[in-house]
Amino acid sequence: MLKVRFFASLKDLVGESEMEMQLEQETSVRKIFQQLETRFPEIKKYESILLVAVNMEYADLDSTVTPGDEVCFFPPVSGGTG
């Protein structure tokens, strides 16, 4: 199993803040993203800008995920003001 979380506009697009996905063996973040794309085609437009974190550390689409990991997808951050 793999825990997947979404934030901000990506959460709105997916319609939920987290979900579990089947994962039996090591794979790449990209593969996970492609599975999401089949369910949520609109997510494609985020491919070139989205940020990825695996177990709360920044990663990218080529990073490896293994069963039990937590993968987070979110848009570029916009904290603060000024």
Place this chain on the structure above:
Amino acid sequence: MLKVRFFASLKDLVGESEMEMQLEQETSVRKIFQQLETRFPEIKKYESILLVAVNMEYADLDSTVTPGDEVCFFPPVSGGTG
């Protein structure tokens, strides 16, 4: 007449914060300073570093003073911290 004021270590050196000096006609700040030097020889060491203000605007030893002006002599400023 001319009003002359001193601040910080220059005030300590001269022993008072202000004095009046005779002045009948236009002269230079340098001339005033030289008169002070005859009374307070130690003031000489400030010649190259001191700041001068005439009527509360920064001036220098070559500036002109006329009767009724206020001339202030003080060491380089050191306000603030950090």
Place this chain on the structure above:
Amino acid sequence: MIRIVESKIDREKIVQSVSTPESGAIATFDGTVRNHSREKPVTHLHYEVFPEMALKELEKIRAEAMQRWPLNGMAIVHRVGRMEIGESSVFIAVSSAHRKDAFEACRFAIDTLKTTVPIWKKEHYQDGEVWIEGYGQ
């Protein structure tokens, strides 16, 4: 002090947390909610956060700053949830013996926060709302 809070930011308390007898300078940055954005009137803001990771990233910023500059203290507090015009969304305070270091580290902290800390801003207008997503906006 590294915090994500939901209530009003207490600037004075944060400044006091970095004040030390060895410090001659405290630089602060206060990010406040503007009444307009890209020529559009803003009614209020809402910030969403990924809390555990945001705290980790804020700690990283402080650790890097403390290593790069001779600082005595750095505090970063980010508020999340709904904020009104004029309220502080983020407050950073940095103390050091000399001002140059405090200024540079303070600016480094806010610049880095805006690209690495997982917090997102949603601007609300009279006629709708928009997620702000982008680098350093």
Place this chain on the structure above:
Amino acid sequence: MIRIVESKIDREKIVQSVSTPESGAIATFDGTVRNHSREKPVTHLHYEVFPEMALKELEKIRAEAMQRWPLNGMAIVHRVGRMEIGESSVFIAVSSAHRKDAFEACRFAIDTLKTTVPIWKKEHYQDGEVWIEGYGQ
């Protein structure tokens, strides 16, 4: 707000004086009394001022900053008289739409103040006292 004061500086009040609905950034600089100077322990400080001219020079700094950067407000308050370790001798607050301008103007203000505003610091030690005279010290 441009002030020379003899009592404790109220940071929060000064920050509020520059806060406007158009501002997204407030940068501040707080100059605090250090417990040492040139390797020597300091017990307290004393600041002397040429009040009328100091106010004029502070106003000039603000006028120049408001002209050079798109600011919404700038406040400078300098305290004079006796100050204890950790207390603020000077506090500067600058507000602007964007942080770059607030940071730059704040730094300009403290750097300029230290060379043009007629205020002098006397450091007191266990065994005596010394006028600090020099540029930007």
